[in-house]
């Protein structure tokens with residue numbers, strides 16, 4: 001279970017509205033972005049991809065950097081590698097037909113001239129840059145064949161005598177995503193910041209000028225509209241008082257929410273699950289191997305939890321390949337043996353399908369049929385599945401489809417969530433709610449929850465990241481595993497790799513070729529994978545080369561994975577969709593492109609897909625030179641060890657906890673502003689600050705940073 005609570009927007013907005021009407025009648029509650037003027041569903045989805053759902057999110061979206069458009073630099077004083085605003089007149093224009101067709105424009109003022117260069121230009125641009133036009137342009141200055149030049153500057157035609165005013169603040173540049181332009185994003189954010197600053201957006205500030213860091217409004221102004229004289233390094237790195245002010249408030253809100261969560265939990269109750277039919281023993285007897293010592297110990301820890309009436313909230317950590325599935329199966333058997341229903345959910349259909357195969361193989365002989373529910377189960381099959389679950393079928397396996405409305409259980413008492421970092425908390429809450437019942441004595445009954453993850457969290461961070469969760473660790477791999485050997489190679493040595501793959505495939509083994517995220521876009525990722533796939537197909541005509549990526553239909557992905565598993569596909573080109581859980585023991589070689597761009601934990605997850613059989617397996621990490629010091633050190637870690645905990649610890653040393661915990665790969669504790677390493681001192685100030693707050697203030701802060709308190713009280 002992660003502590004990145006989803007926030008319930010509507011109820012927060014409603015409450016904020018109710019609370020603030022009295023103080024300032026013009027105040028409006030924060031609105032969902034989808035309801036803002038000029039934002040359609042497609043754009044709203046892009047915002048959502050950035051984690052921005054309502055106006056509060058916009059306020060806390062921090063710029064990556066700032067641009068100085070507050071003054072015009074004389075062209076004669078341009079310096080290379082600076083990003084600068086210039087103004088002048090077009091003195092020359094031509095289209096060049098070289099290797100790439102380009103539009104070349106010369107812009108001059110009294111002090112000098114600069115070349116503007118555009119590849120992929122439109123006729124309208126050619127007209128815009130008519131000789132004689134006055135233009136204002138902003139771009140990065142470089143030294144080119146024709147002297148100083150700007151490639152693709154942002155330009156604006158200036159009408160004689162009507163110079164538009166220069167902004168009096170620096171221009172923020174925000175992190176964005178493909179399909180959402182910087183201008184559009186910035187416009188929305190700055191509009192909202194303005195509304196917050198002029199009081200038309202309700203934004204109560206219970207902390208005020210806390211610890212001399214300024215008020216909430218001060219902080220928002222300093223972050224989104226800094227003066228040209230601001231200390232930009234401090235703002236970007238987060239040491240600026242403005243960022244510290246928000247970080248402190250966020251850490252405080254987090255602390256308050258945890259305290260509330262712990263109080264709420266004391267009121268929850270679960271059924272004691274005692275396996276009085278001997279199902280667990282019968283299951284274990286069926287496995288072709290004996291559980292490792294670690295598996296046996298963890299099975300015991302879970303069994304003890306399940307037999308109690310305090311709802312289990314246990315995180316099962318175990319490195320890739322450590323055998324978590326068997327442990328989950330034992331827990332499920334205990335629940336079923338106690339006459340209850342158990343559900344196993346996985347984040348993707350591929351993984352869920354794999355569990356279905358395993359669990360069916362193990363539970364069918366015991367007379368227990370698994371009910372399968374995924375997005376692709378439709379019509380009559382779905383109806384049948386729903387009826388079985390409502391009638392109390394003991395075992396449910398599937399994807400988030402199991403959370404959906406219309407799915408009813410009879411007595412769901414155990415929920416197992418695999419590879420937890422792929423799920424949103426909201427989805428898990430929805431499932432927990434399915435099993436929740438009011439016991440009538442001010443208590444609610446909820447299912448036991450077992451969350452499984454292969455993402456190792458360094459011990460030093462586990463306390464914060466998993467606050468409130470019991471943790472079990474499988475710290476032993478099944479016997480006979482040979483550690484995967486790992487090599488680093490430059491991406492211009494692709495040719496040699498193809499030969500190596502050919503040898504691997506000719507020996508009857510299989511291989512993966514992974515094309516990871518190049519930009520924050522699954523479309524581009526899919527395109528990169530497709531290009532690589534085409535090339536490899538051509539280079540390896542004697543073998544079957546398959547492709548799987550996130551933009552394919554679930555059914556098609558499934559079919560490709562099934563063929564890979566069956567050995568019909570020899571080389572699988574994939575995006576990071578194969579990251580977690582996929583188990584194909586005959587695959588002994590993995591190539592990962594652009595390895596320097598991936599987090600260590602993600603590389604570790606990917607590499608864990610090979611080395612699952614008894615043969616020596618290998619992983620090749622391709623990188624694009626030149627590598628920075630940090631990138632080099634990180635890839636070295638991958639070469640030195642295959643121990644996930646060791647890797648996580650090194651990652652922590654190299655990058656700091658904010659990064660390790662804050663990345664998409666781990667998806668654990670995720671702060672918007674705060675950084676546990678940077679703000680360690682602030683963390684210590686929080687408890688005392690918390691004691692000084694009134695209940696209403698606590699509500700405001702939890703609502704703002706975490707969301708509806710009732711919702712997470714149910715976790």
Ligand code: ADP
Pocket residue numbers: 289290291292295318319320321322323324325326454478479581583612
């Ligand atoms: P993960 O923890 O990554 O989910 P799995 O549960 O998929 O790992 O197990 C990885 C592989 O190890 C599977 O092929 C499984 O059958 C095998 N395995 C699990 N436990 C043992 C054991 N005690 N002895 C031998 N092999 C095992």
Ligand code: MG
Pocket residue numbers: 324325418581
């Ligand atoms: Mg697994």
